[in-house]
Amino acid sequence: MPARRTYTFLGPEGTFTEAALLQVPDAAEAVRIPSSNVNAALDRVRDGSADAAMVPIENSVEGGVTATLDAIATGQELRIIREALVPISFVLVARPGVELSRIRRISTHGHAWAQCRLWVDEHIPGAEYIPGSSTAAAAMGLLEDDGHYDAAICAPIVAAEQPGLSVVAQNIGDNPGAVTRFILVGRPGVLPARTGADKTTVVVPLPEDRPGALMEILDQFATRGVNLSRIESRPTGQYLGHYFFSIDADGHVGDARVADALAGLHRISPATRFLGSYGRADAQAAIVPEHTSDEAFRAAHDWVKGILGGGSLGSELPVEASPSA
Secondary structure, eight states, X not given: OOXXXXXXXESSTTSHHHHHXXXXXXXGGSEEEEESSHHHHHHHHHTTSOSXXXXXEEETTTEEOHHHHHHHHXXXXXXXXXXXXXXOOOEEEESTTOOGGGOOEEEEOHHHHHHHHHHHHHHSTTOEEEEOSSHHHHHHHHHHOSSSOSEXXXXXXXXXXXXXXXXXXXXXXXXXXXXXXXXXXXXSOSOOOOOSSEEEEEEEXXXXXXXXXXXHHHHHHHTTTOOEEEEEEEEOSSSTTOEEEEEEEESOTTSHHHHHHXXXXXXXXXXXXXXXXXXXXTOOOOOOOGGGSHHHHHHHHHHHHHHHTTSSTTTTSOOOOOOOO
């Protein structure tokens, strides 16, 4: 029998990230290894101890997950294989017998805290936030902690699976429609096939800080009819004012318009990093203007080939007349 695949994810068990991983068809039967943070998960992929890693990249309320954006933009190249969307809901948990009125310090992941701040301000005004590596880790810490914090914000499944935790409040998220997007990241290899509803992710360093530099990057997509679903700037860490742009574009690198846009990007910024083309989790196909379809690009290239086929390049250019004797 073929060997089981090995996946890692932002742990511990019971995180939203594990829920995203379980959307992968073979993940339930695969070896699943929790990692303490995003960098640790991606390092497992880079050193070959895991086939792929599931990590969060974007939240509908808080935007991009900076730890992931930075980690995949540098170091040994990786590829995004697929994405998954997970609706997010939160509960407040504590040790049995702890009431809401006694809670003063709360631990959770930073993105979870940001999505529950209004509820906390209303129901536990003045509560102190204790950062946690993940929502599940914060909850599990209550079972081991000696009083460093009183409660944790986590996913309902964590509370349901841990008899030592008591749910103090349910549905505490400020936005009931919150969704987090996760990506499955592997080593470079064969690209996922085009589905007709795809996304391409790239990292583009700003070649130089000058007026119009970002516009040149955006024009590579705009002139080819490629829509951008996300663009975020992140500091490179080299020096103040030096940034790269993390970009999601609608379409697959196998689409002529996307390939042509990436070629244009590479001419402007040769350090551009291709992170993958993969199917969209929502299966929404991009709207492609007729003049940027694959057929339109083929016809245009054939037209140019026909022009060049008539003779050597430059043979038809007018020759300057010789001066009269």
